[in-house]
Amino acid sequence: MKIPKTIEVICKAWNTAEKKLVEEVSKYSPGRGEECITDCFFVLLQKELEDASEKELVKTAFIEDLMEEYPDIPAKRIENFSQGLIAEALHSRYIEGSKTGGDFGLIISSPEVERSADRLHFSKIQNGLLCQAKLKRKKKWEELTETQEEILPKHLKYLAITLYRYEDAKFRRLRLGQWFSCKRSSVDKINNYLKNDFRRARLKNSSDVLKALAEQKLGTQDAEIIKDVIAPGGSRRFELRIWWKDKDEYFSEVINSAIREEVKISVERS
Secondary structure, eight states: OOOHHHHHHHHHHHHHHHHHHHHHHHHTOTTOOHHHHHHHHHHHHHHHHHHHHHTTHHHHHHHHHHHHHOTTSOHHHHHHTTTTEEEEEEEEOOOOOTTTOOSEEEEEEEEEEEEETTEEEEEEEEEEEEEEEEEEETTEEOOOOHHHHHHGGGGGGGEEEEEEEEOSTTSOOEEEEEEEEOTTOOHHHHHHHHHTTTTTOOEEEHHHHHHHHHTTSSSBOOHHHIIIIISOTTSOEEEEEEEETTOGGGTTSOOOHHHHHHHOOOOOOO
16 A cells, blocks of 8 residues: 555655755855765754654544545544554664665665455555765765775665765755666766766656655665665664554554454444
8 A cells, every 4th residue: 555645744854854954054064074964864854754743744644545545444443543653764873884885774664554354454564775875076976986886786776876966165055855766777877977967867856766765666675685785784774664653563463452443344334
């Protein structure tokens, strides 16, 4: 089941965080490096997601997604088992993962909803994207390192480059929100794009990337790749988690017996 309205809330929070970071760099901290930009961005994103969750924007959007998918289920019941749904950005910051060639991993964890008879079953699904951040100062992009050129060819199917660029000599005008998917590319093509300022490259904005990732059109669902390549121990990784507050134990479980009474579907209506 797709949850487009819920993902749209995440996209709005992401775009707002980008705008706030651009303002911070312009006013208070020009010239930030790529690692600082990434880390500061996700701190701001977490605040935006907390705000959206407190205002119940995430829960409300999820209710709308469920009602559209299952119009025969009474709205009150859908509202009952959507209570407590939140979105958060979980940040694990360590060191750059030389084994993967990426700067950080980006994971979206969200509910997978399935229906069988008079039950709705919720389990966690994950989709991961290996991300390489590139920063442009003045006229040149940072090039791929020899290690990256050696390692990245194995991971291009689920790799994307996020572009950070300063558009002025004083490094106050930071531009974010541009991505290049490496899914159908090669290291030679990537290097050529870096040398030519990504002219003729099909760039995506952040909302496009998030929606494609959530719909499994970008990245990978392979649990082993996510564990060993995108989010291995000791790596920098960020998880956008959409789930119920304080109910981690149900991530891969069918709703427990105490909740099942809330999700029984009436079949007695004429």
